[in-house]
Amino acid sequence: MIEFCCEFMEYHANFKCDIHENPYDCPDKIVIFNEKSNDYGIIIHDGGSSIIEINFCPWCGDKL
Numbered sequence: 001m002i003e004f005c006c007e008f009m010e011y012h013a014n015f016k017c018d019i020h021e022n023p024y025d026c027p028d029k030i031v032i033f034n035e036k037s038n039d040y041g042i043i044i045h046d047g048g049s050s051i052i053e054i055n056f057c058p059w060c061g062d063k064l
C-alpha cells in the first residue's frame with residue numbers, strides 16, 4: 001500500500017481514463033507514477049511519451 005503525500009497526488013497518480021487506454025493519449029492524465037522505481041513524472045502531451053520527472057509534489061510541495 002503506497003502512501004501519497006496528499007489527496008491530489010493520490011487522485012492523479014491513480015487516475016485511469018475509461019476512454020484512453022494509453023495514459024499518454026489522455027489529456028486528463030497528468031501524473032505518471034512508477035511504483036517499481038518510485039518515480040513521479042508529469043506527462044508532456046506532445047503526441048509522444050515525454051515526461052518531466054518531478055521530485056516535489058506540485059500540489060502540496062512535499063518531497064516525493
Ligand SMILES: [Zn+2]
Nearest residue numbers: 005006057060
Ligand atoms: Zn502532495
Ligand SMILES: [Zn+2]
Nearest residue numbers: 017019020026
Ligand atoms: Zn482520457
